[in-house]
Amino acid sequence: xxxxxxxxxxxxxxxxxxxxxxxxxxxxxxxxxxxxxxxxxxxxxxxxxxxxxxxxxxxxxxxxxxxxxxxxxxxxxxxxxxxxxxxxxxxxxxxxxxxxxxxxxxxxxxxxxxxxxxxxxxxxxxxxxxxxxxxxxxxxxxxxxxxxxxxxxxxxxxxxxxxxxxxxxxxxxxxxxxxxxxxxxxxxxxxxxxxxxxxxxxxxxxxxxxxxxxxxxxxxxxxxxxxxxxxxxxxxxxxxxxxxxxxxxxxxxxxxxxxxxxxxxxxxxxxxxxxxxxxxxxxxxxxxxxxxxxxxxxxxxxxxxxxxxxxxxxxxxxxxxxxxxxxxxxxxxxxxxxxxxxxxxxxxxxxxxxxxxxxxxxxxxxxxxxxxxxxxxxxxxxxxxxxxxxxxxxxxxxxxxxx
Amino acid sequence: xxxxxxxxxxxxxxxxxxxxxxxxxxxxxxxxxxxxxxxxxxxxxxxxxxxxxxxxxxxxxxxxxxxxxxxxxxxxxxxxxxxxxxxxxxxxxxxxxxxxxxxxxxxxxxxxxxxxxxxxxxxxxxxxxxxxxxxxxxxxxxxxxxxxxxxxxxxxxxxxxxxxxxxxxxxxxxxxxxxxxxxxxxxxxxxxxxxxxxxxxxxxxxxxxxxxxxxxxxxxxxxxxxxxxxxxxxxxxxxxxxxxxxxxxxxxxxxxxxxxxxxxxxxxxxxxxxxxxxxxxxxxxxxxxxxx
Numbered sequence: 026x027x028x029x030x031x032x033x034x035x036x037x038x039x040x041x042x043x044x045x046x047x048x049x050x051x052x053x054x055x056x057x058x059x060x061x062x063x064x065x066x067x068x069x070x071x072x073x074x075x076x077x078x079x080x081x082x083x084x085x086x087x088x089x090x091x092x093x094x095x096x097x098x099x100x101x102x103x104x105x106x107x108x109x110x111x112x113x114x115x116x117x118x119x120x121x122x123x124x125x126x127x128x129x130x131x132x133x134x135x136x137x138x139x140x141x142x143x144x145x146x147x148x149x150x151x152x153x154x155x156x157x158x159x160x161x162x163x164x165x166x167x168x169x170x171x172x173x174x175x176x177x178x179x180x181x182x183x184x185x186x187x188x189x190x191x192x193x194x195x196x197x198x199x200x201x202x203x204x205x206x207x208x209x210x211x212x213x214x215x216x217x218x219x220x221x222x223x224x225x226x227x228x229x230x231x232x233x234x235x236x237x238x239x240x241x242x243x244x245x246x247x248x249x250x251x252x253x254x255x256x257x258x259x260x261x262x263x264x265x266x267x268x269x270x271x272x273x274x275x276x277x278x279x280x281x282x283x284x285x286x287x288x289x290x291x292x293x294x295x296x297x298x299x300x301x302x303x304x305x306x307x308x309x310x311x312x313x314x315x316x317x318x319x320x321x322x323x324x325x326x327x328x329x330x331x332x333x334x335x336x337x338x339x340x341x342x343x344x345x346x347x348x349x350x351x352x353x354x355x356x357x358x359x360x361x362x363x364x365x366x367x368x369x370x371x372x373x374x375x376x377x378x379x380x381x382x383x384x385x386x387x388x389x390x391x392x393x394x395x396x397x398x399x400x401x402x403x404x405x406x407x408x409x410x411x412x413x414x415x416x417x418x419x420x421x422x423x424x425x426x427x428x
Numbered sequence: 429x430x431x432x433x434x435x436x437x438x439x440x441x442x443x444x445x446x447x448x449x450x451x452x453x454x455x456x457x458x459x460x461x462x463x464x465x466x467x468x469x470x471x472x473x474x475x476x477x478x479x480x481x482x483x484x485x486x487x488x489x490x491x492x493x494x495x496x497x498x499x500x501x502x503x504x505x506x507x508x509x510x511x512x513x514x515x516x517x518x519x520x521x522x523x524x525x526x527x528x529x530x531x532x533x534x535x536x537x538x539x540x541x542x543x544x545x546x547x548x549x550x551x552x553x554x555x556x557x558x559x560x561x562x563x564x565x566x567x568x569x570x571x572x573x574x575x576x577x578x579x580x581x582x583x584x585x586x587x588x589x590x591x592x593x594x595x596x597x598x599x600x601x602x603x604x605x606x607x608x609x610x611x612x613x614x615x616x617x618x619x620x621x622x623x624x625x626x627x628x629x630x631x632x633x634x635x636x637x638x639x640x641x642x643x644x645x646x647x648x649x650x651x652x653x654x655x656x657x658x659x660x661x662x663x664x665x666x667x668x669x670x671x672x673x674x675x676x677x678x679x680x681x682x683x684x685x686x687x688x689x690x691x692x693x694x695x696x697x698x699x700x701x702x703x704x705x706x707x708x709x710x711x712x713x714x715x716x717x718x719x720x
Contacts, residue, residue, distance in 0.1 A: 077542060078643070214688050242687040248637040248644065251436040252682040259429045272544055279638040283549060283564055306639060308546055 068104075068111035069363060069370055071096075071356070072131035072140035074152055079119025080216055080245045080270025081145040081167070083302035084295070084348045088144045088166045089114070091352030094340060099356070105363045110356065113137055121151050128155040138363075138370040139164065139382055141355055142181065144348050146170030146218040153177035162382050164358070166351035167298055170221045174405045182386055182401055184351035185294070185319065186409035189225050192293040192317035195413050196229045198426050199315060200264065203289070209239035209262035211253055211277055213269045216245050222268035222293050229266075238262055245273065250280040257286070264289045267314075271296055275306025282310040292316035297414045297421050298347035304419055314416045319409035320347040320396055321423040332395040344420060345395070351407075354394035358386070431561055433683045434676060439567050441675025442574040443636055446629035447648055448655035448667040449581065450622040455662045456598035457618040460521050464505045465626045466649030467529035471536060472498040472623075473630030473640040477545045487550045487569070491631055498627020499620045501532070506619035511612065529645055536642040544641040547634040570632045577628055578668065581621070585664075594618050598662070654698045660708025669710060 073092055075085040092112060100109045113135045115127040124143075131137045140156050142149045144167030153163045157177035168174070169185040185191075200208075210226050213219035223240075230237050238260040241253035254277070257265060265281060265288045267274040278290055290313070296303055297316040304311045322344045324330055336345050336353070362368070362385045368378040392399040400408045414421040447469055454462045476494035479485050485493075509524035551565020563571075585591040593614045596604035605611040633648075634640040651674070656662075659670030674694055681690045701709060 082542070214686065241682075243682070244687045244690070246641075246643075247687060248633070248639075248641075249440055249679075251440070251636075252433060252679045253687075255429060255432050255436055256683050275546075276544075276637065276639050279546075279549075283566070283638070284562070285555065285564075302543070306544060306546055308548070 066108055066369060066371060068109040070111050070113055070135060070137045071359065072128075072135065072137035073112045073114045074117055074124065074127065074131075074140060074143050074148070075114065076117045076119045076143055076145070076148060079145065079148075080213060080219065080273055081148075081295075082119070083271055084144045084167050084298055084346075087346045088141070088348040088352040090340065091166070091336075091345075091349035092141055092356050094336060094349070095353040095356035095360075099360050105360050106367060110360065112141075117143060117148060117152075119145075119148070121148075124148060124151045125155065128152050129159065132156065132159045132161050136372065136375065137161070138368075138375065138378065139359055141166065141352060142168065142183075144168065145216075146173040146221070147216060149173055149181075149183065150176065150217075153181035157181060160376070160379060162379055162386065164355045164386075166348045166355060167295065169293075169295060169406075170218050178405055179387070180383060182405045182407075184355060184396065184399065184407045185298075185347075186407050188222060188293045188295060188317075189228070190406075191319050191409060191411060192225055193229055193232075195317035195411050195426055196226075196291060196293075197232050199291070199413060200229060200233045200235060203264075205233075205235050205263040205289075207238045207260065207262045208235045208264045208266060209241070209257040209260060209288070210237060210266045210268060211241045211243065211250075211257065213245050213273060214242040216270070218295070219245075219268045219270065222295070223266075225293060226266040226268060226291075235264070243269075243273070243277075245270065247273070248276070250277050251284075253277070254280045254284050254286065257281075257288075258284055262288050264291055267292045267296060269296075271303040272306055275303050275311065278303075278307040278310040278314065290314040294319050294347075301343065301346070301420075304416060304421070311416045311419075316414050316421070318412040318414040318421070318423055319407075320350060321410075321412060322346070322350070322421075323423060324397055326397065328393055329395055329397050336395065347396070350394070350396040354392070354396050354399055357394060358389070358392060358399070361392070362386075429560070429683075431559075433679055435561060435563065437676030437679030438672055439570055439636065439675070440679055441672035442570060443629055443633040444651055444655050444675055445668045445671035446574055446577060446625050446632065447652045448659065448671045449578065449664060450625035450629065451652045451656050452659075452662055452664050452667045453594075453618050453622040453625070455656070456664075457594060457601075457615050458510060458521075459662075460510065461525070461653075462502070462505060462509070462619070462622065463522060463525040463649055464509070464528040464532065465502070465622065466647070466652065467532035467645030468498050468501045468505070468623055469626040469630030469633070469648050470640065470642060470645040471501060471532055471630075472627030473547075473634040474536060474540065474545055474642065476627075476631035477547045477634055477640050478540075480548050480550075481546060491573070491628070494627040494631040495624045496627070498623040498625070498630065500623070502619045502623020502626065503616060505623075506616055510615075510619075529649070533642055533645055540642070542642055544639045546639055547631070547637075549638070550635065566635050570636055573628065573632060577625065581625070581664075584621075590614070590617060594621075654694055656708070657698050658701055658709055660710050663708060663710055666708055666710030670708070 075089045117123045139162040142163040142165040146168040149165040149168035154176040156163045157180035163181045165183040168183045169188040171189045174181045212223035239257045294317045297318045472494040475497045476490045479490035513520045554565030556563045655671045659666030
């Protein structure tokens with residue numbers, strides 16, 4: 026226990042030191058100063074919107090874990106400006122109506138300073154737009170559908186590079202290298218994010234002269250995929266593209282292998298972002314699955330390497346997932362701003378402080394966090410490297426395109 | 429491909445048939461619906477999946493465990509929601525059993541988490557191919573076990589004293605009681621058998637879908653309700669036929685139309701049946717409202 030605590034404190038020290046360094050490096054001269062001791066002011070309150078249901082429930086769960094881990098570390102180290110950070114959590118249960126009522130409630134009743142938006146694009150689009158109307162900054166750990174932030178800019182950000190800009194070049198390179206000729210797409214019709222993934226696959230296959238011989242559909246949470254896989258099987262595709270949440274994709278993979286299809290399974294970055302949910306759900310059937318990726322849980326660069334190693338140890342994780350790391354970085358980004366600006370986020374200054382956070386996020390150039398270097402493009406999306414992942418022996422192995 | 433899809437549909441239908449049989453038994457005994465049976469199937473399936481994946485026991489043992497869990501839960505549901513509830517309050521058992529279902533889902537998610545659980549493949553290397561038709565090992569298990577359970581149930585109901593007692597209570601519980609049959613014990617037995625069927629249905633469905641989720645309970649109940657509305661409330665043969673029909677319709681809809689039309693078409697069929705033949709497609713006596 027003593028050893029673990031010592032290691033944790035050392036990590037906190039390293040993380041905070043780097044946060045301060047990063048903040049100093051990326052900010053205007055006048056923005057520094059710190060807030061001193063505000064311990065009488067009560068905790069800083071951040072909203073966190075997750076979803077225990079729906080196709081991206083597992084992504085949402087890891088996002089929640091990452092955010093809570095960050096808050097625990099910060100509070101254990103004395104908080105920010107002498108104040109704890111408190112997460113006010115809402116379970117949207119994949120229900121847009123819940124978002125419509127929950128976001129204004131977080132803002133007006135809970136008076137949160139900023140909101141960690143849903144990880145899924147469909148949920149983020151709604152939540153961020155409502156929050157933008159109320160002029161509250163939102164940051165999503167996983168929303169990657171093209172245009173997802175358009176209704177809510179400039180108040181919204183996502184740590185993720187859009188699926189299209191990240192996944193298309195990666196998957197095209199892989200498809201060309203493997204020399205595939207035919208492909209099948211299976212798409213969750215009941216979800217806007219997965220429908221966008223299907224469009225992405227079509228673009229990948231169009232760009233590589235691969236013929237799409239079968240497109241089959243399902244609805245989120247469907248249990249049986251025998252019918253869809255039978256239809257795909259009749260066309261004997263070389264590659265099968267999974268436009269599905271990790272849990273659904275896992276069941277599809279099992280059905281594909283149980284029917285004896287040997288086609289390569291491919292996914293967008295969000296499949297890898299689902300962490301182990303896909304691999305645990307599919308078991309052996311997941312082996313060989315190839316996805317685009319933008320986050321390397323084995324990142325050797327500091328401070329990511331130390332933060333990742335410590336997160337694995339503290340949370341008993343085999344590997345840190347994308348949403349965990351991104352949510353961790355979101356909380357630390359906000360904490361860095363609060364530390365640096367000395368914002369009180371009190372009712373009197375809340376509006377100005379939110380605007381201050383917005384300006385800070387717009388100007389971040391290379392924040393060094395658990396997920397690597399973080400910066401935002403003009404449209405508020407994350408600027409991330411192009412990687413790909415292959416499931417080998419029950420885990421995603423990350424490589425750079427062309428390696 | 430059509431033949432393969434028809435077989436897929438029939439296999440899906442067999443899992444529906446078992447849960448519909450389970451509902452129909454209770455309706456026959458009490459003219460009441462046990463709305464916790466979907467969750468009973470879910471809990472049994474999760475227990476079976478845990479036996480298979482965590483304890484690595486043979487499928488037969490995991491299957492028996494699922495049956496026992498199903499029987500136990502159904503017995504407890506009878507005591508909680510039916511046994512001591514006055515017959516004058518028709519809605520009380522419905523609401524109470526719905527509550528039992530919600531509690532079961534909450535318990536499972538609290539204790540075991542909300543993740544879906546993988547049901548390992550049992551007969552991995554078995555595959556029968558006849559022309560365009562291909563049946564894998566687990567599909568064979570589902571087919572054989574479901575057929576066996578249906579036949580055993582039929583024999584039990586028609587060839588044993590307890591089975592006769594169940595049929596007697598189903599026809600006229602007052603008269604059967606006057607003849608010396610312990611009506612409440614017979615009803616408890618009926619619940620236990622229905623729970624056993626639900627348990628079997630749960631694990632076989634898990635085997636078919638490769639996973640079980642703690643949130644599938646109400647969906648299972650909904651499917652069973654559609655089956656028994658189509659087949660006729662309390663009609664066991666009609667229930668089996670309707671289950672196979674729905675399985676085939678769902679599969680063909682997904683294969684040749686779209687997954688989003690699947691429920692729509694089945695609901696339309698149920699709606700039309702309720703209007704045109706409220707007693708169900710295969711029953712001649714009173715309709716759904718009259719029975720429950």
